Amino acid sequence: MRETYGKQLPGTKISDLAGKLIVIEGTDGAGRSTQIDLLKPWLEELGHAVVDTGMTRSPLAGDGIRRAKETNNLGRVTQSLFYATDFVDRLENEIVPALRAGFIVLTDRYIYSLMARAIVRGMDPQWIRSIFRVALKPDAVFYLRLGIDQLVPRVVFTRGFDYWESGMDVYPNCDMYDSFCQYQAALLEEFDRLSAEFNFEMVDASADAKTVCDQLKGKILRLLEADYRESFLAQAAAEMAAVSAPASVAERAGPEWRKASGAGERFRQLAHLSLFPRLTRERVG
Amino acid sequence: MPLVQRYGEHRYPGRLIVVEGIDGSGKSTQLSLLHKWLESKRYGVVFSEWNSSPLVKDTTKLGKKKKMLTPATFSLIHSTDFADRTERNILPLLKAGAVVLCDRYIYTAFARDVARGMDREWVRDLYGFAVKPAIAFYFRVPLETAIHRLNDARDGFKFYEAGLDLGLSEDAEESFRMFQGRILGEYEKMIPEFGLTVVDATLPIEAQQAQVRQIVKSHLQKATELRMQP
Numbered sequence: 334m335r336e337t338y339g340k341q342l343p344g345t346k347i348s349d350l351a352g353k354l355i356v357i358e359g360t361d362g363a364g365r366s367t368q369i370d371l372l373k374p375w376l377e378e379l380g381h382a383v384v385d386t387g388m389t390r391s392p393l394a395g396d397g398i399r400r401a402k403e404t405n406n407l408g409r410v411t412q413s414l415f416y417a418t419d420f421v422d423r424l425e426n427e428i429v430p431a432l433r434a435g436f437i438v439l440t441d442r443y444i445y446s447l448m449a450r451a452i453v454r455g456m457d458p459q460w461i462r463s464i465f466r467v468a469l470k471p472d473a474v475f476y477l478r479l480g481i482d483q484l485v486p487r488v489v490f491t492r493g494f495d496y497w498e499s500g501m502d503v504y505p506n507c508d509m510y511d512s513f514c515q516y517q518a519a520l521l522e523e524f525d526r527l528s529a530e531f532n533f534e535m536v537d538a539s540a541d542a543k544t545v546c547d548q549l550k551g552k553i554l555r556l557l558e559a560d561y562r563e564s565f566l567a568q569a570a571a572e573m574a575a576v577s578a579p580a581s582v583a584e585r586a587g588p589e590w591r592k593a594s595g596a597g598e599r600f601r602q603l604a605h606l607s608l609f610p611r612l613t614r615e616r617v618g
Numbered sequence: 619m620p621l622v623q624r625y626g627e628h629r630y631p632g633r634l635i636v637v638e639g640i641d642g643s644g645k646s647t648q649l650s651l652l653h654k655w656l657e658s659k660r661y662g663v664v665f666s667e668w669n670s671s672p673l674v675k676d677t678t679k680l681g682k683k684k685k686m687l688t689p690a691t692f693s694l695i696h697s698t699d700f701a702d703r704t705e706r707n708i709l710p711l712l713k714a715g716a717v718v719l720c721d722r723y724i725y726t727a728f729a730r731d732v733a734r735g736m737d738r739e740w741v742r743d744l745y746g747f748a749v750k751p752a753i754a755f756y757f758r759v760p761l762e763t764a765i766h767r768l769n770d771a772r773d774g775f776k777f778y779e780a781g782l783d784l785g786l787s788e789d790a791e792e793s794f795r796m797f798q799g800r801i802l803g804e805y806e807k808m809i810p811e812f813g814l815t816v817v818d819a820t821l822p823i824e825a826q827q828a829q830v831r832q833i834v835k836s837h838l839q840k841a842t843e844l845r846m847q848p
Contacts, residue, residue, distance in 0.1 A: 343735030
C-alpha cells in the first residue's frame, strides 16, 4: 500500500498509484545520472514505461533556483525551501501522475539529498523532516556510496570546482578545495545516518559503471519480479507457443524467420535474466 | 546549535511589528500611517512587504500567471519568499536595531494555506524559522465590509486571492466570499494561539491609528536599544 511520510497533500489521491518509485541517491560524483541513463533504456527494453526526474527540473521553480544560485547570495533556509518547492511541484505534477499511469519513476536524488544538504547547512533535522512528510515513500532507495577518497578526484578532475558543490556558502573562509572536502565529508556522514533511518540499499559506487549497473539491475529485477512475474510468464509462454507451434515452418524458413518474429529472442532474453525461476525451470531446464 | 528554532524570541535590539487581516481590512493603510509616525519620531524604521523577495518573486509570479500553483506549492513558494526576506532583510535589520514593519507575516500563510486544505501542523512547522514579532496587529473586519471596500477600490478579484484555484464556485465574488470566510475562521483561531492584538477595523481610520500608535508607543518606550535616525 502506497503511503507518505505522514502528511497528505490536499487533492492528491495515492491509493491508486500502480507504478514503482525508484530512487537513486548518492553524493556528487557517485555516478547517479550515468546509472539512470543506463537503466532507463534497459527497463524500456523489458517493456516498462519509464519517467526520469531530478532536482531543479520543475517547470515552476527550476529556473528560479538556477537564477538565485547565480547570485551566490541564496540563504540556507531559503535554499532549503526553494528546493522543497521544486520537489513538491514535480511530486504532484510529474511523479504522482506517472505512478498512477503505471510508469516506473526513476528519480535522480529524492528528499534525502535535500535533507542532507539542509542539515549540513545547520538546519534543524526535525524541521527539514517535517516539510518532507508530504513525500511518497519510495519502493526502493539505492544509495550509490563513494568514499571521500574516490569522490574528490571523480568530481574535481572531471568538472572542476563548483561554488555550491564545494559548499562555499557553508565554509566561506576556506579555499575551494578545503571547502569541498569538508562539505562532501559532512554530506557523506549525513547520508550514512539517513541510510539507516530510511533503509537505503547500499551499492558500492567505486566499481566501474557496468558493475554498478549490473548490481542495480539485479536489485530492480527482484523488486519488479513479484508484480510482473505472472504477466510476463503468460506473455512469454504465448510467444513461445507462437514460435514452437509451426516448428516445421520455422525449420524450413531458416534462421531468418526466427529473427524476424523476434519472439525467440525475447524468450531467451527473459530466460537468461533468470528473472523468472519458475519459467526457466519449467520451460528451459 | 540548530539555526531553526520555532518562532524564536530574538535577542536583537530591533523590534518587529506586523499587521494582519484579510484583503480590504485596511491594514496596509494603518501600517503606512504608523510608518510615517515612527519616522517623524526619528526611529530607524524599515518596511517589508509579503511576497517581495527579489530572488523568489519571479517564480511566484510565474506560478500565479500560469496557474501552476497547487495548495502545497503555493504554500512552499511563499515560505521561500518569506525565508529570503527573513535571512537577508528582517533578521539583519533587527540586529541593527531597526523597527521592522511587516505587511502580512506568518499568520497570513497559516490562514491561507489551511483554508486551501494544507495541514495546520505542517504549515506551522514550515515557518518554524520565523522570529516572533513584538506586536502582531489583527485588523478584524466582517467579510461584507471587506468585499464592499474591495469592490469600490478596483474591478474584479484575483485568481488566487479569491481562492478560484479551489473550485469552490465559478463566480469570482462568491468564491472570494467562501475562501475569505475560511480565512477569517483561521484568524479567529489564531488570536488566542499567537496572542494577536485585535483592532476593530470597522472604526474610523483615525480611531484605529490612535489605538495602534498608543500600543506601539508603550512598547517602544521599553525598548532602549533601538537605533535612532541621525
